[in-house]
Amino acid sequence: MKNHKHIVTIGVLLALSLIFAYLEMILPSFLPNPAFKIGLSQIPILLTFYLFDLKSSAAVSTGKVLMMSLLFGYFLTYIFFVNLSGAIFSILFIGLSQQLKFSIPMTSLMSSLGHNLGQFIIIGFTLGWNIALFYLPVIIVFSVLFGLIIGLISQSLLNKIEKRI
Amino acid sequence: MLIVNVKKLGIGVISSILLIFLFYFYMNKNIVITQTQFIMNTTIEIKLFGKNSDKQKLEKTIAKAFDVMKEVEDNSTSYVEYEGNAASLNAHRGEYYTVNTDLIDQLSTSIPFCKLTSGEFDIGLFRTVNIWKNGSEKNYLPTRQETLNSLGKSTPDDIVVDKFNSRVLLPADMEIDLGGVSKGYGLDRVISFLKNSDINSALINAGGNIIALGQPVDRNYYNIAVQDPQIINKIIGTVQLHDGEAIATSGSYNRYYDINGKKYSHILSGKTGYPTELYKSVTVITNKGIISDILSTSLFLLSIDDGRDLINKLDYPIEVLYVLNDDTIVKSEGFNIEYSQDNIYKNQ
Amino acid sequence: MNIPKITFIKINKKEILIVIGLLILALTSYLFINNQNPGAKVKIEVNQRLYGTYDLNKTQEILVRDNGGNILLRSLIINGKIHVISSTCKDKICVHQGEISLSGQTIVCLPNKVVITIINDADKIDGVLK
Numbered sequence: 136m137k138n139h140k141h142i143v144t145i146g147v148l149l150a151l152s153l154i155f156a157y158l159e160m161i162l163p164s165f166l167p168n169p170a171f172k173i174g175l176s177q178i179p180i181l182l183t184f185y186l187f188d189l190k191s192s193a194a195v196s197t198g199k200v201l202m203m204s205l206l207f208g209y210f211l212t213y214i215f216f217v218n219l220s221g222a223i224f225s226i227l228f229i230g231l232s233q234q235l236k237f238s239i240p241m242t243s244l245m246s247s248l249g250h251n252l253g254q255f256i257i258i259g260f261t262l263g264w265n266i267a268l269f270y271l272p273v274i275i276v277f278s279v280l281f282g283l284i285i286g287l288i289s290q291s292l293l294n295k296i297e298k299r300i
Numbered sequence: 301m302l303i304v305n306v307k308k309l310g311i312g313v314i315s316s317i318l319l320i321f322l323f324y325f326y327m328n329k330n331i332v333i334t335q336t337q338f339i340m341n342t343t344i345e346i347k348l349f350g351k352n353s354d355k356q357k358l359e360k361t362i363a364k365a366f367d368v369m370k371e372v373e374d375n376s377t378s379y380v381e382y383e384g385n386a387a388s389l390n391a392h393r394g395e396y397y398t399v400n401t402d403l404i405d406q407l408s409t410s411i412p413f414c415k416l417t418s419g420e421f422d423i424g425l426f427r428t429v430n431i432w433k434n435g436s437e438k439n440y441l442p443t444r445q446e447t448l449n450s451l452g453k454s455t456p457d458d459i460v461v462d463k464f465n466s467r468v469l470l471p472a473d474m475e476i477d478l479g480g481v482s483k484g485y486g487l488d489r490v491i492s493f494l495k496n497s498d499i500n501s502a503l504i505n506a507g508g509n510i511i512a513l514g515q516p517v518d519r520n521y522y523n524i525a526v527q528d529p530q531i532i533n534k535i536i537g538t539v540q541l542h543d544g545e546a547i548a549t550s551g552s553y554n555r556y557y558d559i560n561g562k563k564y565s566h567i568l569s570g571k572t573g574y575p576t577e578l579y580k581s582v583t584v585i586t587n588k589g590i591i592s593d594i595l596s597t598s599l600f601l602l603s604i605d606d607g608r609d610l611i612n613k614l615d616y617p618i619e620v621l622y623v624l625n626d627d628t629i630v631k632s633e634g635f636n637i638e639y640s641q642d643n644i645y646k647n648q
Numbered sequence: 649m650n651i652p653k654i655t656f657i658k659i660n661k662k663e664i665l666i667v668i669g670l671l672i673l674a675l676t677s678y679l680f681i682n683n684q685n686p687g688a689k690v691k692i693e694v695n696q697r698l699y700g701t702y703d704l705n706k707t708q709e710i711l712v713r714d715n716g717g718n719i720l721l722r723s724l725i726i727n728g729k730i731h732v733i734s735s736t737c738k739d740k741i742c743v744h745q746g747e748i749s750l751s752g753q754t755i756v757c758l759p760n761k762v763v764i765t766i767i768n769d770a771d772k773i774d775g776v777l778k
Contacts, residue, residue: 160739169744170756185654207738214739214759227313238657244667256317258756262763263696264328266754272678275670283667293654347774505775518691518767519701522774538773549777583777 145183145191152179152199153206166277168270173281174247177225181243181289186296189230196222217257224253239293243286247278327353330517335362339369340483342507346490349501349516361497365504368493369486375402376482378426378475386476390426394472396462402485403478406590407461407468410481413594414456414570416610420601421594422570424456426475429568436557436564447573455570480567484548484593487511491589503541508554508596511546511589526637529553529580529623536623537639539585548592550600551581551623567600576601580623585635586616595620604630687751687766690730694720695761704728704749704766712762720760730764732757 155175164171176199184192200218204210228249232242251274259267329352336345346365348358374382381387384400413421427450435442454471461468470476478485483506491513494502501514503522512522521540528534529551541547552565552575565575584596591614599607599620611618611632619635631637692699692712699712705728712720721735721742729747737759745755751768 164744169741170758209738209759212759213761217758236657238659238663240659241663241666248670258758260324261696262756262761263693264324266756266763266765268677269752269754272674275674275677279667279670279674290656294656297654345775503774505777507778510775510777515698516774518698519689520698521701523772525773525776527776527778535776539777541774547777554778 141187141191145187145195148179148183149195149198149202152176152195153202155179156199156203167273171273171277174250174285177243177246177250177285178289178292180225181229181239181246181286182292182296184229184242185239185289185293189226189233192229193226196226213261217254220257221250221254224256225250228252238286239290240283240286243289244279244282247282247285248275251278327351331355331358332516333358333362335366337366337369339366340373340486340506342483344369344507345505347503347505348494348499349503349514350499358499361494361499364497365490365493368490372402372482372486372489375400376406376478376485378477386478389468389470390475393470393474396460396467396469398466399468401466402489403468404461404463404466406478406481406485407459407476408463409485409590410478410594411456411459411461413598416613417570417598417602417606419455419570421480421598422451422456422568423476423478423481424452424454424459424474425568425570425573426477427452428573429477429479429566431573432557432564432566432568436559439559441559444572444574447568451570451573480550480597481590481593483507483509484546484589484591487546487589508550509546509548509589509593510541511592512541512543514543525640526583526621535640536629537637539635539637541585544587545585546587546589546592547583547585548589548596549581549583550596551579552577553580567597569601577625578603580625580627582623583621583635585619588616591616591618685751685768686728686749687753687768689767690725691765691767692723693763693765699762701767704730709733712760714760720762721757723755723764730755730766732764735760735762 155178159172159175180192180196183195197219200215200222204215204218209215225246228245229242232245237245255267255274331350331352333348333355334345336343344366346362348362350358375385378386378390381391384398384403386403389397389399389403410423414423428447431442431447431450452473454474458471459468487504487506487509488511490504491502491511494513499513501516504511510524516522521542524539524541524547525535526537526539526549528536530553539547550567552563555566556563557566565577567575569576579600582596582600584592584599586592586595595618598610602610604622607620611620619632621629621631621635621637623629688704690702690704692702692710694712694714700710702708702710702725704725707726710723710725712723714720719736722733723730724733729749731747732742732745732755735742735757737757739759742755742757742762748755748766751766753766755764
C-alpha cells in the first residue's frame with residue numbers, strides 16, 4: 136500500500152501543518168484569550184485523513200506536535216504533553232466520527248472538540264479542574280464555530296483535489 | 301479489518317474516559333468536615349479540610365480528635381476523681397502522688413507564670429472558685445476576707461513537680477484548678493494528634509480559644525471573627541490566623557458569676573481571690589494553645605505596663621489586643637485586625 | 649497514488665442535533681458557572697499549590713517564584729485588576745491576556761504552571777472567637 140508518493144505527500148502535509156501552526160503562533164490573536172487558536176493546522180491533518188487513512192493522519196498530527204516542540208524547545212516539557220494529549224484525543228475523535236459516518240465539517244468539529252478535551256484532561260489533572268470547567272462553555276462554542284469553518288475549508292479543498300485526480 | 305465493532309468500542313472508550321474524568325473530579329473536590337461536641341463545659345468545634353477522597357478518614361479522625369479532648373478533660377478536671385488526675389491530686393495533697401503526663405505537662409508549663417505575674421495568675425484557686433460558685437448559687441456575694449482566707453499560705457511555686465517519676469507534691473493547704481490552662485492545652489494535644497494522623501488543615505474552636513493547622517482551600521490563613529465583649533452576634537473585627545497560631549480571649553462577658561443581678565468575671569486574681577475589672581476583654585495570639593490560654597488570663601489580671609513586662613520576658617511571639625472599659629482598643633503593633641465597619645470601638 | 653474515493657456525506661439532521669446539543673451544554677454550563685461579580689481577592693497558585701492570596705484593592709507588584717526561588721512571572725494589581733507584566737515562559741500568552749477583575753476569571757501560564765484566579769469568598773469567616 137505505502138509507496139514513496141504516499142510518504143512524500145504525508146511529508147508535505149506535515150510541513151504545511153507546521154507552517155500553519157507557526158503562522159497561528161506569530162499572528163496576533165483576535166480571540167478573547169490568546170491561548171485559543173482557530174486550528175488552521177488541522178486542515179492538513181483532515182486532508183491526510185480523507186486522502187489516506189486514520190493512521191496517516193495520526194502520524195501527521197503527532198509529528199506536528201513533536202516537530203513544533205523540537206523547533207521551539209519544549210520537547211518533553213509540560214506543554215509538550217498537553218499538546219500531545221490534544222493530538223491523540225483529536226485523532227480518537229476523528230476515528231469515532233468515521234465510525235459514526237459524520238460529514239467533513241462535523242468530523243472537523245469533533246476533532247477540534249477532542250483536541251480541547253485532551254488538553255483539558257491534562258490541565259485538569261495537573262492544575263485543577265476548576266480552571267478546566269471555567270473555560271468549558273467558551274471551549275465548546277469555539278470548537279463548534281471554528282471546527283465547522285475549518286471543516287468547510289477542508290471540504291472545498293478536498294473537492295478540488297478530487298477533481299484533479 | 302478489525303473484527304470487533306469499532307463503533308461500539310470507540311463510544312465505550314470515550315464514555316469510560318469521561319466517567320473516569322467525572323469520578324476524579326468528584327474525588328478531588330475540596331470538603332470541610334465540621335463537628336461540635338460539648339467538652340470542658342464549652343462547645344468545641346473541629347473543622348477538618350481535605351479532599352472528598354479522604355472523607356472517611358477525615359470522619360474517623362475527627363471522632364478520635366474529640367476523644368483526645370475528652371481524655372485531656374478527664375485528666376485535668378478537679379471535679380471528678382480519676383486515677384492520677386487533678387481531683388485525685390487534690391485529694392492526695394501533702395504527699396507525693398503519681399499523676400498522668402497531661403497533668404505534669406500542664407503544671408510544669410503553668411507554674412512559672414504564677415511567679416512571672418507576681419501571683420496574679422494562680423492555678424491553686426480551686427477553693428476560691430468554689431466559694432464563688434456557691435455564692436452565685438445562693439445569690440450571696442463572698443466578702444474579700446472570705447476569698448482571701450481561702451487562698452492559703454502556699455503559692456503554686458511550692459508545688460513540687462517530679463517530671464522524672466511523674467509525681468507531684470501538692471502543699472497541704474492548696475487545691476488546684478486548671479480552668480485557665482487545660483482548654484488551651486487540649487487544643488495543642490488535638491493539633492499534635494491531627495498532625496500524626498496526616499491531617500494538613502484544621503481549625504479547632506473551643507469558644508474562647510482557637511488554634512489553626514495548615515490553611516483552608518483558597519487562602520493561606522483562616523478568618524477569625526473576634527466577638528464584641530458586650531453585644532452577642534456582633535464582632536469587633538476579623539483576624540487572620542495562620543498555620544500554627546493560637547488565639548485566645550479572656551473577658552468578663554462570656555463567663556461570670558451572677559450575684560444580685562451583677563456580673564462578676566470568672567477570672568480571679570491570685571492575690572485577692574476577687575475578680576478584676578481592668579478590661580472588657582484581652583485577646584492574645586501566639587504559637588501554642590496552652591500559652592495563649594495562660595497569657596490571656598494573666599494579661600487580663602495585670603495592668604498594661606505589667607503585661608508588657610511579662611510579654612518581654614517570654615520567648616514566644618505574642619500579639620495582644622485589649623478592649624478597655626471605655627471601649628477603647630489598645631493593641632500591640634503586630635496584631636493585625638480588620639475592624640468591622642459598624643463597630644462602636646475607638647481605635648487608639 | 650492510491651487515493652480512496654472520498655464520500656462526501658452531507659450535513660444531516662443527526663449532526664445538526666449534536667451541534668445544537670453542544671451549544672445548549674455550553675449555554676447551561678455558562679449560566680451555571682457565571683457569577684461574574686467584581687472579586688475582592690486574587691489567588692495565585694504554582695503547580696496546584698497556593699502561592700498567596702492578595703488584596704485586589706491594594707496596588708502591588710507580585711513576583712511569583714518557583715520552589716528554587718527563580719522568578720516565574722511578575723504581575724501587577726492596579727485599580728482592582730490584575731495582569732501579568734512579564735513571564736519567563738516562551739509563548740507569553742499570560743502577558744498578552746491582559747487584565748482580569750471578575751470573580752472566577754483566570755490567567756493561566758501553562759509552561760510555568762501558574763494559575764491566577766480572582767476569588768470573592770476570601771472574607772468568609774472560619775471561626776468566631778467568643
